[in-house]
Amino acid sequence: MIQKLFVALTVALAALLAPALARAEVKVVTTVPTLASLAKAIGGSKIKVVSLSLPTQDPHFVDAKPSLALELSQADLLLVVGQGLESGWLPALLTGARNAGIQAGAHGHLDCSGRVRVLDVSQNADRSQGDVHPDGNPHYLFDPRAVGAVAEGIARRLGELDPAEAAFFQARLEKFQSRLGEARAAVEGRLARLRGVPVIGYHKSWPYLADWLGVELVDYVEPKPGIPPTPAHVARLLATARKRNVRAILQESYYPEESSALVAEKSGAALVVLPSGADFEGGQSYFAYLEALTQKLESIRP
Ligand SMILES: [Zn+2]
Numbered sequence: 279m280i281q282k283l284f285v286a287l288t289v290a291l292a293a294l295l296a297p298a299l300a301r302a303e304v305k306v307v308t309t310v311p312t313l314a315s316l317a318k319a320i321g322g323s324k325i326k327v328v329s330l331s332l333p334t335q336d337p338h339f340v341d342a343k344p345s346l347a348l349e350l351s352q353a354d355l356l357l358v359v360g361q362g363l364e365s366g367w368l369p370a371l372l373t374g375a376r377n378a379g380i381q382a383g384a385h386g387h388l389d390c391s392g393r394v395r396v397l398d399v400s401q402n403a404d405r406s407q408g409d410v411h412p413d414g415n416p417h418y419l420f421d422p423r424a425v426g427a428v429a430e431g432i433a434r435r436l437g438e439l440d441p442a443e444a445a446f447f448q449a450r451l452e453k454f455q456s457r458l459g460e461a462r463a464a465v466e467g468r469l470a471r472l473r474g475v476p477v478i479g480y481h482k483s484w485p486y487l488a489d490w491l492g493v494e495l496v497d498y499v500e501p502k503p504g505i506p507p508t509p510a511h512v513a514r515l516l517a518t519a520r521k522r523n524v525r526a527i528l529q530e531s532y533y534p535e536e537s538s539a540l541v542a543e544k545s546g547a548a549l550v551v552l553p554s555g556a557d558f559e560g561g562q563s564y565f566a567y568l569e570a571l572t573q574k575l576e577s578i579r580p
Pocket of ligand 1: 338
C-alpha cells in the first residue's frame with residue numbers, strides 16, 4: 279500500500295516537474311536531416327534536435343522502427359517536409375508515439391511545405407499506380423530560396439512554443455538569412471554556366487534545383503516517381519540523352535546506379551551522385567552541405 283502511494287507520488291511529482299523541464303529545452307524531431315540542420319541553426323543551445331532519417335536513406339521509405347516512435351513520444355515539435363514525402367511511414371510512427379501535441383493539426387506539428395511554392399501539383403497522379411508524388415513534389419529543400427522560407431517558419435513556431443526565447447530565435451534567424459543570402463549569391467555565380475544545360479534525373483528530386491539554377495531537366499530514369507525503370511525505358515532514355523546532348527545524370531546515393539551508369543557511358547554524360555541532405559548526425563551544417571552540393575554540381579561540364 280505504502281509502496282503504491284510512493285509510486286503515485288513520484289508520478290505526480292514527475293508530472294509537476296515536466297513542464298519546467300520542457301521549458302528548459304524544446305525537443306525538436308525532424309523527418310529528414312536537412313530540416314534538423316535548419317532547426318539547429320535557428321534554435322542553437324535552446325533546443326535539442328533529432329532527425330528520424332539519415333541522408334543515406336530514401337526519405338520516401340524509412341523503416342518505421344520503434345526507436346523512432348520513442349523519439350516522437352518525447353517531442354515538443356515535429357518538423358515534416360510534407361507533400362506526401364513521409365506518408366508511407368510517418369503515420370504509423372505517430373500512432374505509436376501517442377503524443378497528442380505533435381499530431382497533424384496540433385501546434386507541435388509543422389508541415390514545412392506550407393511555406394513553399396510547391397511544384398508538380400495536380401498532374402492527376404495517383405498512388406495506386408505507385409507514384410510517390412501524387413500531391414505535388416516534396417523535394418523543395420534542394421532550393422535555398424525554399425530553405426529561407428522554411429527557416430522563417432521554424433523560427434516563428436519555436437518562438438510560439440517557447441515565448442521566453444522568441445527574441446533569441448529571431449536573432450539567429452536574421453543571422454541565418456543574411457548568411458544564406460550571401461551563400462546563395464555565391465553559388466549562383468559559380469553555377470551560372472549550368473543555365474540551360476540539359477540533364478536527366480534518376481528520381482524526380484530535382485525540379486526545385488532546376489528552377490533555381492536554370493538547369494534543363496529533360497527526363498527521368500524512373501518512368502514515374504518511385505517506379506524503377508524497364509529496359510525499354512532505359513533504351514528510350516539513351517536515345518533522348520544522345521539527341522539532347524545531356525551532360526549529366528543526377529541522382530542520390532540510395533538509388534541503384536546501373537541504369538544511370540549505362541546511359542551516362544553510352545551518351546557521354548556524367549553520372550553525378552549528389553548528397554541528398556545535410557549529414558546532421560555527423561555535425562554538417564546546412565551551409566557545409568550547400569557547399570558539398572555545389573562542388574558536385576561544379577563537376578558538370580556544359
Ligand atoms: Zn520523391
